[in-house]
Amino acid sequence: MDKLRVAVVGAGIYGSNHLAAYTWCPDAELVAVCDLKPELRKKVEDQYHVPTYEQVADMLEHEDVDAVSVATPDPYHAAPALEAIRHDKDVLIEKPLATTLDDARQIIAEADKHGVRVAVDYHKRWDPASIQLKNELADPSCGRIVRGYMSMDDIIDVPTKWFSWSHDSSPVHFLGTHCYDLARWYTGCEVEEVYAVGTKRMLKGMGIDTYDTIQAFLTFADGTNWTIENGWVLPHGFAKNNDGRTQIMCEHRLLRVDSQNRGVETFDDDKCHTPNYCFMQIFDGRPVGFGYDPIYDFVRCIRTGAPFVADAHDGLEAELIAGAVHKSVLTHEAVRIER
Numbered sequence: 533m534d535k536l537r538v539a540v541v542g543a544g545i546y547g548s549n550h551l552a553a554y555t556w557c558p559d560a561e562l563v564a565v566c567d568l569k570p571e572l573r574k575k576v577e578d579q580y581h582v583p584t585y586e587q588v589a590d591m592l593e594h595e596d597v598d599a600v601s602v603a604t605p606d607p608y609h610a611a612p613a614l615e616a617i618r619h620d621k622d623v624l625i626e627k628p629l630a631t632t633l634d635d636a637r638q639i640i641a642e643a644d645k646h647g648v649r650v651a652v653d654y655h656k657r658w659d660p661a662s663i664q665l666k667n668e669l670a671d672p673s674c675g676r677i678v679r680g681y682m683s684m685d686d687i688i689d690v691p692t693k694w695f696s697w698s699h700d701s702s703p704v705h706f707l708g709t710h711c712y713d714l715a716r717w718y719t720g721c722e723v724e725e726v727y728a729v730g731t732k733r734m735l736k737g738m739g740i741d742t743y744d745t746i747q748a749f750l751t752f753a754d755g756t757n758w759t760i761e762n763g764w765v766l767p768h769g770f771a772k773n774n775d776g777r778t779q780i781m782c783e784h785r786l787l788r789v790d791s792q793n794r795g796v797e798t799f800d801d802d803k804c805h806t807p808n809y810c811f812m813q814i815f816d817g818r819p820v821g822f823g824y825d826p827i828y829d830f831v832r833c834i835r836t837g838a839p840f841v842a843d844a845h846d847g848l849e850a851e852l853i854a855g856a857v858h859k860s861v862l863t864h865e866a867v868r869i870e871r
């Protein structure tokens with residue numbers, strides 16, 4: 533197969549990583565970019581010398597494209613994804629697949645109808661620490677999982693300064709879905725029931741109507757219980773934009789990951805920084821790291837027909853859990869997952 537001709541929708545903070553990945557990837561070619569913001573379209577044209585569009589439909593009618601990456605804000609994945617699917621394109625959608633079950637199910641139904649495939653960029657599955665845990669858990673001498681804990685938090689700048697759409701998302705959609713996806717991947721089974729509590733105080737006080745933090749308790753079909761905590765209010769002075777901890781107690785092994793301090797520390801006049809050097813780096817002009825790997829893997833899977841590591845079904849499962857978590861926070865009751 534010739535190079536995969538890819539278009540990217542959404543050239544913001546994260547979409548720019550898709551642009552860098554497809555530009556470098558030897559098996560792909562970035563052919564067009566779509567963003568609502570004229571200043572971003574101009575920046576992309578100057579940097580990548582590809583045509584840009586304001587509307588996805590317009591782009592797909594004028595450009596010869598094999599596949600589309602969707603990196604629009606969390607609540608606005610469905611419209612561009614459906615447009616691409618209806619043009620018979622395979623799609624890579626940034627996590628979360630969607631923020632509503634209707635959107636998630638519509639994407640899957642439409643992809644089935646058009647015979648195209650949808651991958652979801654759950655990049656944490658490519659984190660070498662996650663791969664280590666996955667392999668440890670596959671070792672029979674580890675024994676069964678007894679209990680799981682995971683946290684993932686962002687500094688308060690993320691919902692207050694990075695995005696204008698935080699009120700239409702939540703720490704659960706933005707971060708929790710990563711954790712739910714990892715817990716499903718580690719256990720190899722599905723969540724049956726959730727109970728969750730949440731707090732709206734700091735962000736709401738700043739005019740952003742979303743949760744500061746949500747703590748969820750997930751019961752899986754294998755009987756294991758997981759506690760998963762996600763928040764958007766870590767102090768600005770934290771050494772990294774986010775913090776993450778995992779602790780899995782098994783019958784014969786205890787597994788722990790600290791995804792905040794990975795061993796590199798830098799100090800400037802203000803504070804200590806703990807960069808996640810495994811995530812995204814430019815080395816010798818090449819974008820390397822587990823943030824780019826799923827984008828390269830999408831290209832590989834489309835070109836070879838291999839199954840995706842994380843697909844729309846995984847995206848739907850994470851959204852089923854996210855929906856139940858939000859419902860439980862409001863009702864103060866345990867919520868069964870209805871499939």
Ligand SMILES: NC(=O)c1ccc[n+]([C@@H]2O[C@H](COP(=O)([O-])OP(=O)(O)OC[C@H]3O[C@@H](n4cnc5c(N)ncnc54)[C@H](O)[C@@H]3O)[C@@H](O)[C@H]2O)c1
Pocket residue numbers: 541542543544545546547548566567568569572586588603604605606608611612626627628694695696706
């Ligand atoms: N920022 C991160 O650290 C990060 C990390 C991992 C994943 N993600 C995911 O990536 C996605 C995008 O996040 P971001 O941080 O890049 O947000 P962003 O706000 O920086 O960028 C989103 C871009 O999409 C454009 N856009 C919105 N609707 C559009 C449409 N219909 N057509 C064309 N362009 C449209 C906006 O103009 C904007 O430039 C989100 O789903 C997010 O969860 C972000």
